[in-house]
Every structure is written in C-alpha cells, then in structure tokens.
Amino acid sequence: MSLLKVRDLSVTFDTLQGPFKAIEGIDLDVEEFDTLAIVGESGCGKSVLGHATMRLLDDIAVVKGSVIYRGREVYAMSREELLELRGKAISLVPQSPSASFNPVIRIGTQITELIEKAGVAHGREAEQRALTYLERVGFPDPRAIFNSYPHRMSGGMCERALIAMSTSTEPDLIIADEPTKGLDALSRKNILYMLQKMTTGSTLIMITHDFKAAAMCKRIAVMYSGEIVEIGPTRVVLEQPTHHYTRGLIDAQPSRGMKPIPGRHTIGSHTSEGCRFRDRCDRVRSECGRHPLLRKIEDYRMVRCHYA
Ligand SMILES: Nc1ncnc2c1ncn2[C@@H]1O[C@H](COP(=O)(O)OP(=O)(O)OP(=O)(O)O)[C@@H](O)[C@H]1O
Numbered sequence: 001m002s003l004l005k006v007r008d009l010s011v012t013f014d015t016l017q018g019p020f021k022a023i024e025g026i027d028l029d030v031e032e033f034d035t036l037a038i039v040g041e042s043g044c045g046k047s048v049l050g051h052a053t054m055r056l057l058d059d060i061a062v063v064k065g066s067v068i069y070r071g072r073e074v075y076a077m078s079r080e081e082l083l084e085l086r087g088k089a090i091s092l093v094p095q096s097p098s099a100s101f102n103p104v105i106r107i108g109t110q111i112t113e114l115i116e117k118a119g120v121a122h123g124r125e126a127e128q129r130a131l132t133y134l135e136r137v138g139f140p141d142p143r144a145i146f147n148s149y150p151h152r153m154s155g156g157m158c159e160r161a162l163i164a165m166s167t168s169t170e171p172d173l174i175i176a177d178e179p180t181k182g183l184d185a186l187s188r189k190n191i192l193y194m195l196q197k198m199t200t201g202s203t204l205i206m207i208t209h210d211f212k213a214a215a216m217c218k219r220i221a222v223m224y225s226g227e228i229v230e231i232g233p234t235r236v237v238l239e240q241p242t243h244h245y246t247r248g249l250i251d252a253q254p255s256r257g258m259k260p261i262p263g264r265h266t267i268g269s270h271t272s273e274g275c276r277f278r279d280r281c282d283r284v285r286s287e288c289g290r291h292p293l294l295r296k297i298e299d300y301r302m303v304r305c306h307y308a
C-alpha cells in the first residue's frame with residue numbers, strides 16, 4: 001500500500017477575475033521511505049500541491065479529486081483526524097521560515113509547543129526533545145538557539161531550526177517547500193546535508209527550483225502549468241529527459257549555462273485544448289493540439305507528450 005496516493009487532484013481558486021485553476025489532474029503515488037523532488041517554474045503549482053495534500057488550503061480553494069494517506073481519504077477526515085495527520089503523520093516545512101516561526105517568541109518555546117500539541121511529549125521532556133533536535137541539526141550550542149528569537153537569526157540558521165522543528169515530532173512524511181531558497185552556497189549545502197540526515201527513515205517530498213537539491217531524491221516529478229509532465233527516477237530523468245520542458249529546465253540551470261526557455265509560462269488559463277507547453281516547444285506538431293495524457297514509457301517512468 002502506498003503511503004500517499006493522489007488521484008486526479010485539481011485545485012481552483014475563486015478569484016475576483018474568475019476561477020483560476022492552479023493544479024489539475026495530479027496523480028501521484030509515494031511509497032514509504034521514498035524521496036521525491038517536485039520541480040518546475042514559479043507558479044506551476046508546486047506549493048499548492050503540497051498544501052492540498054495536507055488539506056491546508058483556505059476556503060477560496062475548490063479541491064477536487066482524492067488524497068489518500070495510509071488508505072484513508074484526507075478529504076473525508078474529521079477535525080480530530082486532521083489534527084493528528086498534520087501534527088504527527090505529515091509535516092510541512094513551509095516555503096518561508098518567517099511563515100512558520102513567530103518572530104517574537106523564542107525558538108525553543110515554539111518547538112516545545114509543537115511537540116506538546118502533537119502529544120509526543122510534555123513539559124520537561126518536550127523541552128529536552130526540542131534541545132535534542134536543535135543539536136541534531138548541528139547547532140553547537142542548542143541551549144543558546146533554544147533561547148533565541150527567530151528575527152535575530154540568519155536565513156540559514158532559521159531554516160535549520162525549522163528542520164529541527166519539523167522533524168521533532170518524527171513524522172512519517174515530510175514535505176519541504178523550497179528548503180534552500182535564498183541561501184548562499186555554503187548554507188545551501190549544509191541545509192541539504194541536514195535534511196538528508198534528518199529525513200533518513202521517513203518519506204520526503206521536496207519542492208525545489210534547485211536541481212542539485214533535487215538530485216538527492218530518488219525520484220523527480222516535473223510540473224508545468226499545473227500538471228505533472230514527467231516523472232521518474234531522478235538520475236534517469238536528469239540524464240535523459242524526455243519532455244522538452246524538462247530538457248529546457250535542465251539547460252536553464254546555472255551549471256548548464258542558464259539558457260532560458262523561450263516564451264512565457266502561462267498558468268491558470270487552460271481554456272484551450274492541447275499540450276500546455278506547445279507554444280514554447282520546438283518540436284510542436286499538429287498532434288499537440290490534443291491534450292496529452294501522462295503515459296508510461298518505461299518502468300517507473302511517465303511523460304505527458306505525444307512524441308516522447
Ligand atoms: N490563495 C490563492 N489564491 C489565488 N491564487 C493562488 C492562491 N495560492 C496560489 N495561487 C496561485 O496558484 C498558482 C500556483 O501557485 P504555487 O504557489 O503553487 O506556485 P509554485 O509552483 O509553488 O511557485 P514558486 O516556485 O514561486 O513557489 C500561482 O499562479 C499562484 O498565484
């Protein structure tokens with residue numbers, strides 16, 4: 001049984017300009033101890049997918065489809081079940097540390113509270129656990145960090161504390177949203193090392209722009225304009241991308257000369273039929289006027305292109 005099973009998931013936001021479809025037709029299976037990177041240009045729906053998985057989107061989001069965690073439908077869970085899911089089973093490391101830490105409450109107090117709320121430990125024991133996790137993420141003086149305020153810490157330190165907090169309840173699944181965003185090269189390397197160490201023994205979904213970060217995951221899913229366009233083992237996908245968008249993204253990486261993908265990433269306006277990437281694709285043919293399905297091309301490998 002998959003740990004997480006997403007079926008035909010779509011999210012539409014009700015906006016002043018009308019309905020805005022952020023993700024559509026997402027199918028995903030994540031096995032226990034799997035590590036999956038989700039990549040794609042800004043606005044393609046990565047964070048929306050992460051939040052929808054935990055039923056964290058607000059009411060203006062219309063969610064269709066299904067998210068099944070350990071055989072249970074997340075969208076049919078009671079309030080209590082949801083609290084348990086978010087407190088203990090799945091942990092989201094949000095895109096900006098400032099969104100998860102209150103700047104004026106000591107780091108230690110916040111981690112301790114989370115541990116207590118999840119029912120993992122209480123009082124002194126919870127505090128001790130917070131200290132242990134701060135130590136595990138490499139703070140040489142965990143007590144000093146425990147007593148610090150988030151607004152006084154650097155981005156890299158905050159991200160590290162966030163990883164300590166998110167793993168302190170020992171969740172089965174960790175969804176890390178852009179853990180290396182805005183960090184310098186050294187902090188980035190540290191955070192990736194830490195994330196890898198701290199998620200050993202759990203399942204990880206890492207949302208990222210950074211292919212170096214993605215490379216630490218066993219599998220990679222590439223999203224374009226609200227859809228998954230390619231998914232497979234990371235090494236194979238990065239070495240032999242089949243979708244032209246994946247190829248474009250790889251060539252746009254700094255290590256590959258930052259060659260930009262021509263054209264603009266259109267999001268949310270999927271009124272027209274056909275492949276969403278066709279305006280930017282250099283092998284477009286008449287067939288591309290038909291919307292391609294995500295289809296299997298090899299074992300464990302799927303792509304949404306008529307010509308792959
Ligand atoms: N609450 C909301 N209301 C309306 N639109 C939203 C809302 N949240 C997200 N969106 C839109 O949905 C689309 C997908 O957003 P999302 O944050 O998932 O992108 P992303 O792939 O995570 O991008 P980034 O890499 O910049 O974080 C964007 O166009 C965004 O503006």
Ligand code: NI
Nearest residue numbers: 046047048095
């Ligand atoms: Ni995002």
